[in-house]
Amino acid sequence: MIGRANGKNVSITGLGCYVPDRVLTNHELAELVDTTDEWITSRTGIKERRIASQEQAMTDISLPACHKALAMAGVDPKTIDLLIVATVTPDMAFPSTAALLADQLGMPDAGAYDLSAGCTGFMYAIAQAYGMIAGGLVDRALVVGGDVLSKILDWEDRSTLVLFGDGAGAVVLDAVDEGGFLGFELGADGGGGANLWLPGSGSRHFDEPDRFVKMNGREVFKFATRVMVSSAEAILEECGKTVEEIDVYVPHQANIRIIDHAARKLGVPDEKVVVNVDRYGNTSSGSIPLALADAADDGRLQPGKLVLITGMGAGLTWGSALIEWTHATNGAAA
Ligand SMILES: CC(C)(COP(=O)(O)OP(=O)(O)OC[C@H]1O[C@@H](n2cnc3c(N)ncnc32)[C@H](O)[C@@H]1OP(=O)(O)O)[C@@H](O)C(=O)NCCC(=O)NCCS
Numbered sequence: 001m002i003g004r005a006n007g008k009n010v011s012i013t014g015l016g017c018y019v020p021d022r023v024l025t026n027h028e029l030a031e032l033v034d035t036t037d038e039w040i041t042s043r044t045g046i047k048e049r050r051i052a053s054q055e056q057a058m059t060d061i062s063l064p065a066c067h068k069a070l071a072m073a074g075v076d077p078k079t080i081d082l083l084i085v086a087t088v089t090p091d092m093a094f095p096s097t098a099a100l101l102a103d104q105l106g107m108p109d110a111g112a113y114d115l116s117a118g119c120t121g122f123m124y125a126i127a128q129a130y131g132m133i134a135g136g137l138v139d140r141a142l143v144v145g146g147d148v149l150s151k152i153l154d155w156e157d158r159s160t161l162v163l164f165g166d167g168a169g170a171v172v173l174d175a176v177d178e179g180g181f182l183g184f185e186l187g188a189d190g191g192g193g194a195n196l197w198l199p200g201s202g203s204r205h206f207d208e209p210d211r212f213v214k215m216n217g218r219e220v221f222k223f224a225t226r227v228m229v230s231s232a233e234a235i236l237e238e239c240g241k242t243v244e245e246i247d248v249y250v251p252h253q254a255n256i257r258i259i260d261h262a263a264r265k266l267g268v269p270d271e272k273v274v275v276n277v278d279r280y281g282n283t284s285s286g287s288i289p290l291a292l293a294d295a296a297d298d299g300r301l302q303p304g305k306l307v308l309i310t311g312m313g314a315g316l317t318w319g320s321a322l323i324e325w326t327h328a329t330n331g332a333a334a
Contacts, residue, residue, distance in 0.1 A: 002238050007134025011180030012323065014075070014172035015332035016068025018061050019050040019165075019280060026162070033158040039329035040162045045256025048112055049281030050163025053151045057091040058168070059100050062144045065170040065289075068158035068175035068332060075140065077105045080172075082141040083112040086121025086285040088198070088314065089148045091112050096144040111138070114197040117188070118196065119252055119313025121145055122169070123321060124275060127184040129173045141173040147284035154212035163254070164213075165281035167334060169289020179324035181302070183239040184232050185261070195219040209268040209285050220316075224254060227318040232310045237318040243267045246297055247305040248325075252312055253277035253287040262310070274300070284313065285311055293332035 002197040026037035027049045040046055050296065052061060070077055083105075085098040098112035122145030127142035143245030146168025153161050228251060236243065249268045251259045256277055263273045274295045283290060287312055295301045305325045312318040 002234055004183045004239055005130060005134065005181040009178055009180045010130050010133045010173055010175045011326040012171045012329065013174045013323050014069040014073025014298060015289065015293055015329040017169040017290050017334040018064040018334055019167040019334040020052045020056060020061060022051045022053065023048050026050045030161055031115060033156065033161060035158045035162055042104065044163060045277050046162065046281045047278045048281045049097055050149045050167055052166045056148065057150055058087050058089055058097045058101045058146060059104065061148060061166060061168045062097065062146055062170065063104060065146070065168045066101065066142060066144060069142065069170040069172050072329060072332060073174065075172060077107050078109065080110050080142045082108045082129060082138040084115055084125040084141065084143050085234065086115045086117065086125040086145045087147050087152060088116055088118060088121070088284065096246055116140045117313070117317045118281065118315045119254065119284045120311040120315065120317040120319045121286060122224045122288045123309065123311040123319030124186055127186055127319065128319060130181050133173060133175055138316065139175070142170060143173060144168060144170045145285035145289050147184040147286055149213070152211055152213050157212070160213050160215050160234055163282050165283050166284035167280055167283035167290050168292060171287050171289060172275070176326050179326040182322040182324060183235055183291055184319065184321050185235040185238065186316045186319040187227070187231065188315045190315065192219070192223060194248050195223065195316065196314040221258065223316055224312050226259045227312050228258060228310055229265045231254060231320040232262070232266055232308060233319045234323055239322050240320065241306065241322060245306050246272060246308045248272055248300050248307045250273060250288060250291045250295060250309045251272045252310065253280065253291055255268055290334060291330060293334065296329040297333040301329055303320070303327060
């Protein structure tokens with residue numbers, strides 16, 4: 001789907017992030033599997049990532065991010081009437097992480113559900129929340145993106161283990177007078193789904209449960225370099241904007257080589273590209289809000305700035321959004 005945001009003006013009025021305290025470096029990984037800091041750094045740009053404790057599940061890493069986003073927006077949790085949690089690592093299949101979080105946050109009137117679109121989950125979720133607010137179904141939404149991928153990684157598989165980390169972010173979406181979301185593009189290709197999957201996690205392979213992520217890295221790399229460019233170009237054209245008008249480019253943080261390729265192909269100069277994959281690795285649905293928060297904290301996300309966001313991930317899925325930033329969101333970073 002692709003479309004201009006031509007309903008009410010809706011924007012991000014609060015932003016908050018959280019990552020677990022535990023830092024896991026490449027050097028530590030090299031003691032667990034046959035890899036090196038040099039290999040990981042040169043192939044991915046990742047130096048370290050955060051790993052949840054044994055007790056921490058998705059609700060636990062989301063809660064601090066939600067508190068921060070709500071405080072920044074200055075809104076009472078009771079006034080949230082939609083809570084979407086984008087994740088592939090919910091606490092459990094049901095009840096949804098969103099229902100559990102809504103209860104913990106004190107949101108008795110919120111419709112609450114989880115959404116699964118791999119690392120693109122946050123993009124899908126903000127598009128849905130935009131549509132619900134613009135269409136008049138809800139007034140105010142809280143959108144969470146995050147994952148605890150360390151729990152579903154095979155800690156003996158060097159080809160996936162080194163890429164991912166844990167983290168979550170949350171945004172408050174509200175109607176505003178001007179600016180905010182300009183448009184969205186979302187896509188999915190289930191035909192490529194088996195290139196990044198968790199085969200034993202549902203009803204298909206119920207008798208042979210296998211709870212570890214499997215990935216064909218080369219195929220995902222090819223897919224990623226293609227859609228990161230095509231999705232961004234499509235949304236720019238749809239909204240009548242040019243690459244030169246972009247002030248801040250927030251790509252999904254999977255691999256510095258994918259980010260560099262997309263920025264170069266699109267023609268976005270380095271100083272406009274937000275990168276934190278070196279510190280967090282790929283945090284799946286947490287990646288975009290964590291990158292937004294870093295951009296806000298280093299002063300780049302000022303009101304009036306045009307922000308291009310593009311994500312991609314399991315599904316295979318991808319998605320872009322253009323936003324004219326409206327609110328000061330400094331102080332959101334993890
Ligand atoms: C995974 C990825 C970093 C591998 O980089 P690459 O340059 O394509 O490397 P290759 O797949 O060609 O593998 C090269 C070799 O390194 C080996 N290797 C894989 N992981 C390794 C590791 N952690 N340490 C050392 N060697 C490793 C492979 O076994 C392979 O060995 P071989 O040539 O003897 O078979 C890259 O393909 C990638 O980033 N893909 C996208 C993954 C992604 O972003 N997924 C999430 C999407 S949301």
